[in-house]
């Protein structure tokens with residue numbers, strides 16, 4: 001059973017690539033500016049956030065240690081791009097099965113392929129964006145090139161992470177269409193739960209609520225997203241190794257999410273062709 | 277011969293949701309007790325389809341043919357039973373072979389080919405064949421959303437057969453293609469059969485099922501009623517569905533000023549009793565029961581028999597027959613008696629009317645009020661809408677010159 005499933009996955013390699021290309025093509029084909037959207041999107045976000053957070057709210061970007069970099073836009077992008085990938089993947093995976101109902105009802109192949117290709121196409125965009133970011137960082141004098149392997153490791157871990165979530169959300173959304181609303185609320189909370197637009201230094205170590213000392217900083221750091229963003233920033237902004245513990249923690253999370261996601265997917269796959 | 281597809285005790289239940297609120301909130305409120313009714317679309321079906329055979333699935337609408345085909349294609353998973361298949365399956369299910377409307381025909385061929393398990397290299401080498409068979413060279417770079425339904429099916433079929441399947445499943449789609457394409461499909465089916473491929477066809481076109489298929493399975497309400505050589509099963513099916521298709525009740529439309537009405541229409545058979553089945557060449561009577569609310573001078577009764585396509589086969593009335601009474605009131609009936617019904621086997625609609633003498637004012641017009649089937653009788657003629665009832669002479673000798 002497991003073996004045949006694995007064989008199926010191997011067989012669907014070509015198909016996954018094909019669907020990913022289709023995804024990319026239909027995303028950019030119809031739009032006037034084509035591929036440049038991939039760059040314009042983060043660019044516009046950076047402009048808006050820079051105005052609001054750096055200019056209005058006067059949030060000071062931390063000085064890169066040891067890089068010495070001190071630039072809000074660079075600081076922001078190091079966290080924002082991984083965030084966009086996460087958010088985009090969650091949204092895309094919710095549409096991955098529903099949007100392909102015509103195929104699911106007509107042809108058989110492992111349906112995991114849809115989620116993988118939806119996220120795969122976002123991965124391609126993410127990598128391009130990271131490339132552009134690296135170029136920007138280089139222009140700012142940040143020598144990121146030696147750190148690129150670390151970044152790629154992080155991308156790989158994050159991809160497993162979002163795949164796990166993606167499998168889960170994609171089938172849940174077929175059976176319960178209001179998952180989308182829940183997710184959009186969760187995404188908003190998640191966005192501010194991690195040091196994307198603000199430096200982690202603004203989070204107090206302990207908070208006093210009703211006379212009790214709460215180790216807020218520790219709780220805050222349990223959030224895998226915090227570790228993820230910090231790790232990217234370590235590698236690209238500060239130019240240092242992320243703590244090994246963070247990496248291990250993230251790998252553990254992505255394995256757990258992957259197992260849960262796939263298990264639920266297999267279970268709910270049963271009636272998929274009828275329900276989508 | 278080894279079975280290419282063996283279906284054993286397969287059941288499939290659909291869920292019919294009463295209130296489909298697909299929401300988490302709903303599920304939690306009901307504590308995950310989802311309210312639905314189970315509907316058995318397939319009930320303990322077992323069929324063995326030998327390799328190399330062309331197999332037909334027939335049955336009325338909703339009998340579970342498409343469901344069974346989807347189970348074979350593994351798109352649906354049966355709730356009970358097993359389906360074992362031998363070899364690569366390619367399926368063309370209902371309309372729209374799983375194309376992406378925004379993408380061009382070319383992209384869709386590559387996409388669909390990949391789904392059906394072809395590598396890019398294999399696709400490159402077959403691409404011209406696929407497009408050629410579909411006859412869509414000029415449209416291959418147009419988005420498929422701009423295709424006509426026939427073009428859609430042509431491309432889908434062309435991909436499905438060109439991936440070299442061992443088993444080809446086809447659901448009804450071919451009827452959409454034009455004459456020429458259907459002919460090419462039939463040739464292709466013959467070719468597939470020659471090369472030992474297994475083909476399963478779902479169709480309502482019993483004529484072509486009879487010609488194409490070695491064996492046929494008849495489904496009814498999800499149950500397997502019969503399997504066997506195509507001729508036998510189809511004949512059995514036809515004699516079943518054609519019974520009792522008389523006096524199906526009211527359909528069609530009705531208009532008229534209403535001073536006089538045709539309350540009821542009956543079709544009577546040989547013995548003057550309501551007919552249960554009608555055969556070519558049988559005696560046949562249409563009885564119109566009228567009810568006049570006032571006395572009507574010179575009323576004209578008429579009937580019309582039309583094919584389902586709307587072609588009027590005949591339309592006799594009492595005025596042309598010179599049988600118009602001076603005055604008619606109250607209730608009663610008028611009969612149109614036919615000694616030998618010379619309609620060819622088929623399905624016909626009956627319309628009846630009550631007009632004034634000038635035939636310009638309708639008191640009552642019941643358009644397509646009744647549908648009836650004519651079955652094969654004597655003379656044995658099956659084509660067109662009428663039986664000529666002629667006799668052939670000199671034919672016997674010329675067969676053996």
Ligand SMILES: Nc1ncnc2c1ncn2[C@@H]1O[C@H](COP(=O)(O)OP(=O)(O)OP(=O)(O)O)[C@@H](O)[C@H]1O
Nearest residue numbers: 274290291292317336337338339340341342343344
């Ligand atoms: N997704 C579904 N959910 C619920 N019921 C379904 C679903 N698909 C089919 N059914 C029901 O299952 C029964 C069998 O459907 P199926 O499509 O197999 O019929 P069919 O024999 O192919 O009919 P037709 O000749 O009209 O194509 C029908 O009563 C139909 O209403």
Ligand SMILES: [Mg+2]
Nearest residue numbers: 341342343447
């Ligand atoms: Mg059907």
